[in-house]
Amino acid sequence: MNDRSQQLERWEERTDALLAVASLVFLAGYAVRILGHDLPLVWRDVCLGFTYAAWALFAVDYLVRLWLSGLRPLRFLRTHLLDTVVLLLPLLRPLRMVTEYDKIQRRRDQPRLTLYVRVMAYAGLSSILLGFAGALTVYSYEYGAPGASIRTFGDSIWWACSTLSTVGYGDVSPVTPGGRVTAVGLMACGLALLGAVTGSFSSWLVQVFTREDEKRPPGNSPGAS
Amino acid sequence: MNDRSQQLERWEERTDALLAVASLVFLAGYAVRILGHDLPLVWRDVCLGFTYAAWALFAVDYLVRLWLSGLRPLRFLRTHLLDTVVLLLPLLRPLRMVTEYDKIQRRRDQPRLTLYVRVMAYAGLSSILLGFAGALTVYSYEYGAPGASIRTFGDSIWWACSTLSTVGYGDVSPVTPGGRVTAVGLMACGLALLGAVTGSFSSWLVQVFTREDEKRPPGNSPGAS
Amino acid sequence: MNDRSQQLERWEERTDALLAVASLVFLAGYAVRILGHDLPLVWRDVCLGFTYAAWALFAVDYLVRLWLSGLRPLRFLRTHLLDTVVLLLPLLRPLRMVTEYDKIQRRRDQPRLTLYVRVMAYAGLSSILLGFAGALTVYSYEYGAPGASIRTFGDSIWWACSTLSTVGYGDVSPVTPGGRVTAVGLMACGLALLGAVTGSFSSWLVQVFTREDEKRPPGNSPGAS
Amino acid sequence: MNDRSQQLERWEERTDALLAVASLVFLAGYAVRILGHDLPLVWRDVCLGFTYAAWALFAVDYLVRLWLSGLRPLRFLRTHLLDTVVLLLPLLRPLRMVTEYDKIQRRRDQPRLTLYVRVMAYAGLSSILLGFAGALTVYSYEYGAPGASIRTFGDSIWWACSTLSTVGYGDVSPVTPGGRVTAVGLMACGLALLGAVTGSFSSWLVQVFTREDEKRPPGNSPGAS
Structure with missing residues (x-):
């Protein structure tokens, strides 16, 4: 179990930056596709592709976390409610910024x-x-x-x-x-x-x-x- | 008194399913009667009939509970406020679902x-x-x-x-x-x-x-x- | 001082019913005057008269209470804020109903x-x-x-x-x-x-x-x- | 440090009245400039001038307080949040009235x-x-x-x-x-x-x-x- 939680931590460290970029790509792709109704169709399809790709990354991340947690899917779903909500609505991904800011404050020994x-x-x-x-x-x-x-x-x-x-x-x-x-x-x-x-x-x-x-x-x- | 509370419990066990169905019939009858203004008149009257029949069931249930409780009507009205509200607005009957869910959780020894x-x-x-x-x-x-x-x-x-x-x-x-x-x-x-x-x-x-x-x-x- | 508070109590006992009627007259007079724009002018003036008369009663009641309290006007104004608000907006007079109900409950030894x-x-x-x-x-x-x-x-x-x-x-x-x-x-x-x-x-x-x-x-x- | 807080106090005593007038001038200048669109241009420019002058006074006051506090700018900004907000939105200056009223009450030994x-x-x-x-x-x-x-x-x-x-x-x-x-x-x-x-x-x-x-x-x- 301890081994797994170390793996989970290493996984989070490595993927954090990638997922932050992916969430920006997701938001931008969704926005450009809707707002750019005058763009040529090919560009709008590219946007759609980026959006789906970002979503796929989130899904993969969710599955890896599920596997590393060693919990049954339903139990994981219930104990990681925020992660599940973020998977369904990747637009809410930037919410993690608050947690990140919290971590940085703690490292600097500043009050939370x-x-x-x-x-x-x-x-x-x-x-x-x-x-x-x-x-x-x-x-x-x-x-x-x-x-x-x-x-x-x-x-x-x-x-x-x-x-x-x-x-x-x-x-x-x-x-x-x-x-x-x-x-x-x-x-x-x-x-x-x-x-x-x-x-x-x-x-x-x-x-x-x-x-x-x-x-x-x-x-x-x-x-x- | 203890005898009566046992009777009350048996009454509730027997009528719970029937009343749940009646409340669905009430809702459906009311909705179809209003939304189906293009239906032949006879069908709309049938809906009205079902609605009134469901209401009558609720009234009978209320009276039986009143009798089994052994209380004077006014006192019963005050101590069973939710039941009275549900009698007047049978649309709120599904509220009992929350109590039912609670009972099921308790049987399974899961937290409320x-x-x-x-x-x-x-x-x-x-x-x-x-x-x-x-x-x-x-x-x-x-x-x-x-x-x-x-x-x-x-x-x-x-x-x-x-x-x-x-x-x-x-x-x-x-x-x-x-x-x-x-x-x-x-x-x-x-x-x-x-x-x-x-x-x-x-x-x-x-x-x-x-x-x-x-x-x-x-x-x-x-x-x- | 005790003598005055007894006088105040007697004053309240005697005027309570009269003031309740006056507040109804005030409300009715105000409403009829505004809603009855098709009534002959004389009736509308009668309504206005009743409204002012009711208001005058409230003012007299306020002054008598001020005198019986033995306080300076500004201090009375501050300690009897609700009474002052009711004087300015006699429409709020029925608020006293809640206090009256409370008194009745207390007399019957019922919980407040x-x-x-x-x-x-x-x-x-x-x-x-x-x-x-x-x-x-x-x-x-x-x-x-x-x-x-x-x-x-x-x-x-x-x-x-x-x-x-x-x-x-x-x-x-x-x-x-x-x-x-x-x-x-x-x-x-x-x-x-x-x-x-x-x-x-x-x-x-x-x-x-x-x-x-x-x-x-x-x-x-x-x-x- | 004690010396500085005395200086700060003397500064506040001397500038309080001036700043209160300046905040009225600011409000009036802003209002007249916008509402008086039929006034000759020169008057509207005068209003603008008064508005900017009042704002300049607030800025000077802020800088003097910063200097007297002996704190670094960023720290001052964080500990004197209300002052900073008032600098950016001088319209909120009258908020200090509440504090002033509080001080007067205290001098008179009346409850806050x-x-x-x-x-x-x-x-x-x-x-x-x-x-x-x-x-x-x-x-x-x-x-x-x-x-x-x-x-x-x-x-x-x-x-x-x-x-x-x-x-x-x-x-x-x-x-x-x-x-x-x-x-x-x-x-x-x-x-x-x-x-x-x-x-x-x-x-x-x-x-x-x-x-x-x-x-x-x-x-x-x-x-x-």
Whole structure:
């Protein structure tokens, strides 16, 4: 078992940089394929190829980890929930950045991020990535649909922002069934995550004020002490 | 008294499967009656019949439980609030699924769901059921109304999702008095429930991060220990 | 001082019923005056008269209480904040119903409402009253304005509900400066109150589930014990 | 070090009034420049001049404080986060009013504001200032844009209020890229702050009710004790 966990660690060290590049390729390939509807077909197919290749890398990485963990697939799925979610939605891969930053801070013997800040970082980053992916997907459905109010990618980003903040102006909104199903998914995931951000921010603010209260003695003119 | 609680238990064992089927029949009957406005009248009346029959079963079950409990009606109403709500809104019957799952887990000696997860499951399931029922009811009012923006059942589902998430695009919205009253009811129930889901999710996220913090010692390179 | 508090108590006992009637008269007078724009002018002036008379009663009651309390005006204002708010917005008078219900429960030696339920009752009732008053006031501004989308009182109620739930469809919305200022006031007060309701409901739900957890022993088939 | 903190104190005493005036000049200059599009160009340039001059004052104040603190720039930036934010967004300068009020209360030996009230005051004030600045900036982009629905500054204020409360009617909404980017910034900052206000208000309400519960003995007819 100890042997395996060493192998796992070595595997992670070697593949970390490759997978970070692959996740960028995945995002870029997906975005170019959708946004570049004026590009020649061959280029769009190349993009699709890159996207699938990146996804294949993630799948291979997942299988190697499964094998190295020595667990049964179902149990691995349950104990490595974040990895599984990242496999299905590689757009969320950059979430690992938070963990990486944490590791770097630890090596330098600097204090870790506090709990609330980490929740905010994770949930905020997820919201941004899901919002970007949602805007891309909705745009791919709405582009060219008759009667669509989302006509440019800028409209789509604007729509995603107004949806995630639950403002929902309704000046632009999806009209195709595919676009609407994506929108409902974005609402369900995004709102819960944003709720976590707002809740953590509020708790953190109260914490900061409480600490300030304790630091400052009752009679606190700066020159008195 | 002990005798009665045994009778109650036997009653529940015998009727559980029947009532589960009845609740499906109720939902299906209600949905087909509203969505099938092109069916011959006789079929729609059959659906109505099934719906009322399912409701009658729930009423009989409620009365038998009331009798077996040996309590006065008003006291029973207060101590069995969930049962009463389910009697009035049989659409919420599937909520009992969460309790059933809980029982199965206990039989297998597996850990129960944590508090937050159960609140999320109950409130999330209620939101979905209420949203579906609200979309059906609003559709039945809006269908064929002059100047209505909700024209298909898909529009109605889209409207219910945008309402429950408080996004409220307003590209489709009810215009008939009946539809609007249903909408206000959906807002009142649904928003409170979704607030519970978001709040629980946020608390659960903080809990997961806290536990992870405790599990992981300060110097946590995986191979070091 | 003790003498004065006895006088205060006697004053409250004698005026409670009168003030409750006055608050109903105030609400009814305000509503009839705004909704009855087809009534002869004399009737509308009568309504206005009743409204002012009810307000005058509240002012007299406030002054008598101030005198009986023996406090300086500014101090009284600060320690009796709810009374002052009720003086300025007599529409909130029915809030005292919650306190009355509490007193009745105590006389019958029945348990008081729990903290969360009382917060929900107060804040929910305030939201309904403020929403009703806001709908009335906005209607009085919008009625007959050119280009208004709020044309009937039903539209105004629908608008108030969609505003208080922060859904905000935007199918109807105020266009006059007066209506918009009222709307901003409604948002500011109402949202804070609804936040309190949602927060309390969520806390109460968690509390109920926690208590249920404790009540039920781990192996809880009903017939086993 | 003690010498420097005394110098810092003297610096703050001397510049406080000047900076308060400068922050008013900044706000007024920014507002007049945007709202006065019918003024002769020379006046608008004067406004711009005043705005930049006020900003320069803030920059000088920041540098002097940095020098007096004896810290390295990066460390100062991290420990004086609020000052840095105020330097970048001088519109938030009035936030210091809360601290000033606190100091005055302390001099008079009166109790400080409670934690929740201070969080509410800070976050509420920030929301109002950010909302006002956002409305100004959006108006400057939308004014005169073809197809804009925000045509007067009143429309812009109305839009900002409906955005900050997440109601989002959508009857008016920005259409220019610049206006939309500002809007997204307003959503991101404002919503988090308003979440803090709502959360604090809710906590404060619960606290008030809890205290009232404890104060009042079970049998609390006022004349009995």
